[in-house]
Amino acid sequence: MTYDLHGQWDYGQKWASSGCPAGNCLRSHVNMTETSNALVMITKAGVPTNKIIVGVTSYGRSFKMTDPNCAGPMCTFVGPQSAAKKGLCTDTAGYISNAEIDTIISQGGAIKTWSDKVTATDFLVYGGTEWVAYMSNENKRWRSEAYLGLNFGGVSDWAIDLQEFLPDSENGRDGEGGNGGNDGNDGSGNGGDVIYLPPSVWDSGSANIGCNGSCTFILPPSPLPAPVTVTWPSLTTTLLSSSGGSIYTKTTVISIPAFTITEINYWSVTVGFGDPTVATFTPLQSITPPGFLLTLPGTEVTFTPTPFPSYAGFKPVPGSSSTTSTTVVPPYFVTAYV
Numbered sequence: 001m002t003y004d005l006h007g008q009w010d011y012g013q014k015w016a017s018s019g020c021p022a023g024n025c026l027r028s029h030v031n032m033t034e035t036s037n038a039l040v041m042i043t044k045a046g047v048p049t050n051k052i053i054v055g056v057t058s059y060g061r062s063f064k065m066t067d068p069n070c071a072g073p074m075c076t077f078v079g080p081q082s083a084a085k086k087g088l089c090t091d092t093a094g095y096i097s098n099a100e101i102d103t104i105i106s107q108g109g110a111i112k113t114w115s116d117k118v119t120a121t122d123f124l125v126y127g128g129t130e131w132v133a134y135m136s137n138e139n140k141r142w143r144s145e146a147y148l149g150l151n152f153g154g155v156s157d158w159a160i161d162l163q164e165f166l167p168d169s170e171n172g173r174d175g176e177g178g179n180g181g182n183d184g185n186d187g188s189g190n191g192g193d194v195i196y197l198p199p200s201v202w203d204s205g206s207a208n209i210g211c212n213g214s215c216t217f218i219l220p221p222s223p224l225p226a227p228v229t230v231t232w233p234s235l236t237t238t239l240l241s242s243s244g245g246s247i248y249t250k251t252t253v254i255s256i257p258a259f260t261i262t263e264i265n266y267w268s269v270t271v272g273f274g275d276p277t278v279a280t281f282t283p284l285q286s287i288t289p290p291g292f293l294l295t296l297p298g299t300e301v302t303f304t305p306t307p308f309p310s311y312a313g314f315k316p317v318p319g320s321s322s323t324t325s326t327t328v329v330p331p332y333f334v335t336a337y338v
Contacts, residue, residue, distance in 0.1 A: 011079030032120035060134030
């Protein structure tokens with residue numbers, strides 16, 4: 001691996017991070033020293049360098065810092081589940097695109113950025129305790145030149161759709177210059193823009209926003225006056241099990257633990273050609289529970305109950321219980337908060 005060398009999964013893993021037995025230290029997922037060690041293992045095994053395509057990334061791995069004044073490699077992050085702030089588009093704690101990172105930096109405010117030559121990593125701290133390690137464009141160019149200089153076959157970027165926000169191509173714009181999708185903090189923009197609205201839109205009971213033609217408004221989270229505990233509805237699903245030579249389906253109920261939120265996220269709002277020139281809308285709230293560990297008895301795991309021909313020849317081990325599965329994704333839940 002040349003990226004994802006560290007992440008929230010390190011938490012509690014003794015051997016995940018050198019010198020950090022608790023596994024909860026702030027480490028770069030694109031650490032160049034660790035990347036070099038991985039490449040050396042491959043070449044020492046006899047793989048020609050020109051047969052190796054090295055990975056670079058257009059996203060960062062993020063953590064929620066336990067101490068806002070401690071951002072170094074021996075400082076720690078919150079766990080076991082990620083408490084990192086979700087990107088407005090990627091919407092995943094612990095994973096944020098370069099496009100979102102660049103937007104955060106361009107908006108300024110209480111942020112800190114720096115680059116580390118030892119790990120060849122770019123860092124961002126924002127919002128007091130939001131820590132991100134990533135590769136900037138300049139970093140990727142340097143790495144690409146270094147890999148080619150060592151006769152590697154080239155590089156592969158995961159993923160180009162994470163690099164930047166671009167306006168709608170139907171307007172004949174290429175996303176360079178002008179009032180592109182990375183600005184628009186005043187609530188206005190040209191056709192095809194992705195417009196990030198500032199938190200000030202929540203300062204009054206209503207706000208006027210607009211754009212020319214087609215655009216998508218990204219609504220900021222709105223803070224709650226006090227923490228709110230959310231009780232999530234249980235998810236009923238099925239298990240396909242085999243025991244004693246028989247295959248049968250069992251129904252189980254997955255209970256999602258209550259969790260606390262301090263802000264409300266919202267669905268984006270898209271305005272297209274042909275929509276009314278003036279309209280009033282109420283933002284649709286979006287609340288998603290954090291991930292949690294699900295322990296099932298024996299070797300039973302959840303799956304989506306869809307028939308697969310490959311199951312026809314399934315022969316269970318006598319006296320044992322086994323299961324074939326895929327991950328069950330809970331339905332997206334939208335609720336109103338008053």
